[in-house]
Amino acid sequence: MHNEELTLSVLRNIDTLKSQKSLADELGISVGKVNYVLKALIEKGLIKAENFFENKNKNQYKYLLTEKGFKEKVALTKNFIQRKKAEYEELQRELEVMKGMA
Structure with missing residues (x-):
């Protein structure tokens, strides 16, 4: 997973994040990597961490x-969609070439 895709995945899941372990499992990366990314996002001012008042x-x-962070999430989402559209169009061209060979 590319750095930009990883950042987007974390930002997309930040509202429902139950634990770093659950996010690591969902993204298929280590808990250490999740911790590293979260700290980097905090340093960049994209997210903030707060304690639960009622949590023991x-x-x-x-x-x-x-x-x-919201603005960055929007920008990363737009970039992601553009990349995927370009990949789709390239695959369509390859498919047309293969059809022409058949």
């Missing part, structure tokens, strides 16, 4: 998308 486990955080 003070090491558990709720991650929230910032306004800057």
Whole structure:
């Protein structure tokens, strides 16, 4: 998974994030990688971490998308869609060439 795709995947899942382990399992990456990405996103100001007031486990955080993070999520989503459209069009061209050979 490319860095931009990983960032988008984390930003897309940030609102429903139950744990770093569950996100790691869903994305097929290590918990350490998830932790690294989350810290980087916090440093960039794209997300913020807050403790649950009612949670007894003070090491558990709720991650929230910032306004800057929302804008980045939109930009990354647009880039992702453009890349996938280009890949689709290339595959369509390859398919047409293969049909011509048959």
